[in-house]
Each structure stands twice: as structure tokens, then as C-alpha cells.
Amino acid sequence: MSDFSTALGLSASGMKAQAMRLRHVSENIANADTPGYHRKMTTFEPLVSDGEQTGGVSVGPMQFDKSELSRIYEPGNPLADDTGYYDGSNVDLVVEIADAREAQRSYEANLKMFDQTRQMSSALLDLLRR
Numbered sequence: 001m002s003d004f005s006t007a008l009g010l011s012a013s014g015m016k017a018q019a020m021r022l023r024h025v026s027e028n029i030a031n032a033d034t035p036g037y038h039r040k041m042t043t044f045e046p047l048v049s050d051g052e053q054t055g056g057v058s059v060g061p062m063q064f065d066k067s068e069l070s071r072i073y074e075p076g077n078p079l080a081d082d083t084g085y086y087d088g089s090n091v092d093l094v095v096e097i098a099d100a101r102e103a104q105r106s107y108e109a110n111l112k113m114f115d116q117t118r119q120m121s122s123a124l125l126d127l128l129r130r
Contacts, residue, residue, distance in 0.1 A: 004121040006054075011114035013056035017044055018107040020059045025100045028091045035072075035079050037089035039065035039096075065090055 021042040031037040041063045047056035067090045075084035 004117055004124075007117040008114060010054070010056050011110045011117065013047060013058060014110035015107055015114070017042075017057045017059050018103045018110065021103040022100060022107070024062065025096050025103065029093065029096050029100075032089055032091040032093055032096075034089055036069065036087050037091065038069070039067075039089070039091045041065055 024040040024042050028039050043060035043063055044057050045060040047054045047058050069090050070088035071085045072088045073085050074080055077086055079086040
């Protein structure tokens with residue numbers, strides 16, 4: 001049963017990591033029009049137990065995208081400088097949608113692995129009861 005528990009734990013760690021990634025993507029999309037907003041990026045780190053990698057994954061520290069902010073020309077905006085420009089955000093909606101799809105598919109794959117492991121352990125218990 002230990003192998004089943006390990007497989008369930010690995011799947012769960014992947015689902016937690018992808019859920020956090022989806023959260024950052026949704027925050028980026030929500031703030032795409034916020035002046036001065038820097039895109040949030042999710043980093044992943046391997047889970048380590050007793051000095052060895054377990055195969056699981058955890059979310060590392062959140063990082064901000066360091067690419068330049070877009071410059072928006074709107075002289076009437078209160079945020080505009082003397083030249084009429086102000087800093088927009090560096091969120092690219094196409095990139096965010098692609099990241100969201102990738103995170104969704106990864107989450108679904110981990111969920112499928114979790115469900116398959118649960119079904120196998122249930123079937124094993126049924127066999128052992130006979």
C-alpha cells in the first residue's frame with residue numbers, strides 16, 4: 001500500500017502546483033490593464049525528503065517578469081508624464097491563455113493519475129477481502 005500512497009502524494013503535489021500556477025495566470029489576466037503591473041511567474045521546485053528527491057513538486061517563490069512595461073500614450077491620463085506616456089503592464093494575454101491551458105492539462109493529467117491509483121488500490125483491497 002505504500003506505493004499507492006506515494007503515487008497519490010505525487011499526484012496531489014502536481015495538482016497543488018498547477019492550481020497555484022492557474023491562480024497566478026488568473027491574477028495576471030485580471031491585472032492586464034493595471035498600470036505598472038508586473039506579470040507574476042510560477043516556479044516549481046522538486047520535493048526533497050531526507051536529502052533525496054521524492055518525485056513530487058512544490059511551488060517555489062513567486063517571481064515577477066522583469067521585461068519592460070509597455071508605454072502607453074494617453075496625454076489626458078493623470079498617470080501620464082510630461083511626454084504623455086505612462087507605464088502599462090507587461091502581461092501578454094496570448095501567453096497567459098497558453099499558460100492557463102498548459103496548467104489545466106497538467107492538472108487533468110495529475111487528476112487522472114490520482115483517480116487511476118485510487119481505483120487500483122480499491123480493486124486490490126477488494127481482491128484481498130475475498
